[in-house]
Amino acid sequence: MSDEQPAITLYRLQACPYCERVVRTLDEQGLAYQSRFVEPMHSDRNVVKRVSGKRSVPAIVDDNTGVTMSESANIVEYLENTYGEGA
Amino acid sequence: MPDFDVVSLPDHDAPAEGDTAPDFTRPLVNAEFWEDAALSDLTDDGPVLLVFHTMAGAFPATYVWNELRDRGVPEDVQTVGVSISSPYEHKSFLEERDVDARLFSDPAADVAADYDLEHDLDGMAGVTEHRPAVFLLDEDRTVQYRWIADEWPDFPDYEGIADALDDL
Numbered sequence: 636m637s638d639e640q641p642a643i644t645l646y647r648l649q650a651c652p653y654c655e656r657v658v659r660t661l662d663e664q665g666l667a668y669q670s671r672f673v674e675p676m677h678s679d680r681n682v683v684k685r686v687s688g689k690r691s692v693p694a695i696v697d698d699n700t701g702v703t704m705s706e707s708a709n710i711v712e713y714l715e716n717t718y719g720e721g722a
Numbered sequence: 723m724p725d726f727d728v729v730s731l732p733d734h735d736a737p738a739e740g741d742t743a744p745d746f747t748r749p750l751v752n753a754e755f756w757e758d759a760a761l762s763d764l765t766d767d768g769p770v771l772l773v774f775h776t777m778a779g780a781f782p783a784t785y786v787w788n789e790l791r792d793r794g795v796p797e798d799v800q801t802v803g804v805s806i807s808s809p810y811e812h813k814s815f816l817e818e819r820d821v822d823a824r825l826f827s828d829p830a831a832d833v834a835a836d837y838d839l840e841h842d843l844d845g846m847a848g849v850t851e852h853r854p855a856v857f858l859l860d861e862d863r864t865v866q867y868r869w870i871a872d873e874w875p876d877f878p879d880y881e882g883i884a885d886a887l888d889d890l
Contacts (some may be wrong), residue, residue, distance in 0.1 A: 646755070671755040672809065682754035 641667035642698040653707035725887040766833040774852035778807040
């Protein structure tokens with residue numbers, strides 16, 4: 636699968652409703668994505684801080700556009716505007 | 723050596739030298755996160771030392787990873803473990819043991835079944851884990867070397883592993 640690794644990486648936390656909201660949008664748009672799970676403790680999320688500047692999840696990295704983004708409302712809006720009908 | 727017979731493990735049909743190791747996809751845990759990865763993703767990038775071990779917390783897992791850490795593995799060989807431990811347990815284990823490796827989480831031990839290396843734990847009803855084993859795989863997932871536990875417990879032949887790594 637390394638030859639067809641999805642362009643979108645989603646940093647998420649198990650059972651986090653904001654993350655599930657983003658997953659639902661990704662699924663609605665039919666977008667392939669790779670999930671990377673981090674731990675509940677914010678102090679254990681250095682990887683998220685490194686890629687997005689913040690320790691919050693969800694965060695996505697979209698290699699199609701070079702966009703990195705946090706906050707589920709922002710991400711959903713971005714995905715719909717970028718990949719949704721009329722985009 | 724103890725003055726009694728150690729428990730022997732049954733015959734098996736695990737992949738032998740020259741066989742292609744079965745591919746699988748499971749969450750692969752590193753120091754920072756986990757994500758689904760295929761064994762073949764790793765072998766595509768180079769040789770892999772694949773280590774089946776007990777769940778985190780059992781002393782054989784600690785011994786094996788301490789030993790591999792202290793002996794070292796060539797940088798061009800990716801070292802990965804497989805056990806039934808959850809990703810959370812794997813992550814704590816990597817941190818506590820200061821292990822520079824990645825660990826697959828296979829809670830249902832389906833990978834153990836694919837390799838014919840299931841180990842039903844006596845006294846832990848319903849718990850099957852991976853029989854201790856080590857496979858050195860090349861870029862085609864061909865087994866270059868293997869060690870399989872014959873007894874319970876049993877520990878890898880580290881000299882044999884080192885020789886196999888030298889022969890890559």
